[in-house]
Amino acid sequence: MTAPRSLVLFFALVACGAHGRGGKRDVGQPDGARAPADKLFDDSTVESRTGGGSGSAEAPIPRCGPRDSYQYVAREFRCPGGGNPFDGDAAAAADARAGSLGPDARGHMVDVYEVPCPKGKVEIFVDMYGCPEMEAELLRDRNLADPLELDVHFAAGRYDEVRTRCIALADAAKERGNSDESSSLSIYHCGIFTPALLVRAGLRDQAVAAAGQTCQAYPPVSPRSSVRVDVLIGIVDAIARMWAADKVPAKEGGDRLNALLPQLLRACAVDAETFMRAFEAASGE
Structure with a gap:
């Protein structure tokens, strides 16, 4: 696969200070999704x-x-x-x-x-969060690993803090006896940041496997659901932002993403054309 121009350009934009898909959206944050501070259940x-x-x-x-x-x-x-x-x-x-x-x-x-x-x-x-008890679970998750705070830590290069919080969140879910109970916005963010952090650690195969595990938790791509594409864009964005913070040259970063992207596409069962269309739309291409 030839290095897509938008990937190289996007990496350059990130290196120049753009944040969250060309500044339009925070990484992994779907349109309109925000982590509220107070009780939301009606x-x-x-x-x-x-x-x-x-x-x-x-x-x-x-x-x-x-x-x-x-x-x-x-x-x-x-x-x-x-x-x-x-x-x-x-x-x-x-x-x-x-x-x-x-x-x-x-x-x-x-x-x-x-x-x-x-x-x-x-x-x-x-x-499944449609009751006060499960709203309380969400609030506990946010106290442990607030999704917006996770993004702040990631943007600041505090990767160990992000990883520690995501591990603690997963452990807390396991202790409660059912990991489904923490399918919250924090888990969504952790599912995006974890593959990026594994890439940074040089664990490429584990990063691809983690991306696949995150994507497989959502329905296949269809006219009704594009969440897998959104997740994959978030992962690519996180990797690009991370490498930019590490002062990786733009061409080298583009080459790395070009080599990694086919594996991520296969792991998430997303075709390249669909990904690039959504990627370019998200990055303002």
Whole structure:
């Protein structure tokens, strides 16, 4: 693959001080997504959104944690015409989770389930943070590894601090017994920064594997979901910013990215044309 002009140009822009995809957006921060400081849950909407529906990406079904989400999909959801193929089997419902959409304006990851209804597959959109208890989990995550603070540390070159916070966040999720519970905006940022930090440490294969693990947590690229592309752009952006801070010459940085990009594309199952279109749009090309 010949070094794309936008990659070399983008690296040069970063080296000149541009921040977050040509200054348009913070790394890994979807449009409109911000980490709020206060409680966001509106319990007045819960009852009106439940009742067997499938929700939508913009108005997902509010539930309280992963187990409650699985139970909703397995027991309460009704296919068009009635019935539920899972017949109350929460484990089967968990297996139907196809991935997550990127964090919304509240920092919530919206899970997507694919239910094999008799008349065809139905997608269910579920917000497992749709209760005060899970909002409290998000607030605890933010205290441990605030996503905006992570970006500040990364931009300042405090990479050890970023890595320490991301490891602590993952360990805290493991101690709670279910890593799904921390699918928050902080985890989203850690999934972007970790591959970049592994690249910096010279662990290229591990970096590619980490990028793939992050991408595979989200649905495949489709007209409905581009979050994998956004994640991959964030990873490339983080690597470029990191090398710029390390005073890597622009041509050398472009060559390195050119060599690494095909592996990242394969790991994330994103085709090069789709990536470059989105990359150029994000960087203002």
